[in-house]
Amino acid sequence: MKKIIIIDGGPRKNQNTAQLLQRLAEGAKSASADVEVKTFRLYDLEYRGCMSCMACKLKGKASNICRFNDSLTPILEEIARADGLVLGSPIYFGEVTGQMRAFLERLVFPWLSYNDYSLTAPKRMPVVLVETMNGTPERNNSNGFGSMDYCLTSALGEPQRIVAYNTCQVAHYDSYELGGFSEEAKRAWRDAHWEEDLQKAFEAGRQMAGQ
Numbered sequence: 001m002k003k004i005i006i007i008d009g010g011p012r013k014n015q016n017t018a019q020l021l022q023r024l025a026e027g028a029k030s031a032s033a034d035v036e037v038k039t040f041r042l043y044d045l046e047y048r049g050c051m052s053c054m055a056c057k058l059k060g061k062a063s064n065i066c067r068f069n070d071s072l073t074p075i076l077e078e079i080a081r082a083d084g085l086v087l088g089s090p091i092y093f094g095e096v097t098g099q100m101r102a103f104l105e106r107l108v109f110p111w112l113s114y115n116d117y118s119l120t121a122p123k124r125m126p127v128v129l130v131e132t133m134n135g136t137p138e139r140n141n142s143n144g145f146g147s148m149d150y151c152l153t154s155a156l157g158e159p160q161r162i163v164a165y166n167t168c169q170v171a172h173y174d175s176y177e178l179g180g181f182s183e184e185a186k187r188a189w190r191d192a193h194w195e196e197d198l199q200k201a202f203e204a205g206r207q208m209a210g211q
């Protein structure tokens, strides 16, 4: 049985990022009955970023899975054995959310060798990175997964990237101080692109499960 792990790094349970990840999970399940898809929502968990305990670098006991014990521990262990990894985040101030960044510190630091600066995960696997944002393809401030993109690519393999631009942040723009956005323009963008974004996510899931 193949196992795909989805990490949802956004706080909203049923908005843009979560919907894309949900559709990706549906795509994976549609490919085969022999696939288990598990979604973890980082905002539901109590955990820290890297504590710099250096336990993963101890001579004779070095580990490429984080040794700091909290609610992320079983998830990091599952990822080490998984057959596919999906990371999704809204873009906040040009980056993935703080929760996603803290998670990535815990995932990636144990992969990094301070002997030769190589990056070695317990296992290479297909990866999909999902970003959602207000920005458009022409005008955005997203640095995406930033320096973590290189680490993930190096240790796991070249990711497939899905970016949903110009998402609707609220259902009724009139009820908020959001004068910089036109609800009409947002809706027009959504009508033109959202189904396609969802379809890309579905296909990415189907492909990952088939790999």
Ligand SMILES: Cc1cc2nc3c(=O)[nH]c(=O)nc-3n(C[C@H](O)[C@H](O)[C@H](O)COP(=O)(O)O)c2cc1C
Pocket: 010, 011, 012, 015, 016, 017, 018, 090, 091, 092, 093, 094, 095, 132, 133, 134, 135, 140, 141, 142, 167, 168, 169
């Ligand atoms: C705190 C915060 C910061 C944000 N910063 C950016 C940003 O820098 N660039 C951008 O394009 N969108 C930004 N956004 C918009 C979100 O990325 C966008 O609405 C996203 O699709 C929300 O995902 P969700 O619907 O899954 O919560 C920000 C939203 C919040 C709440």
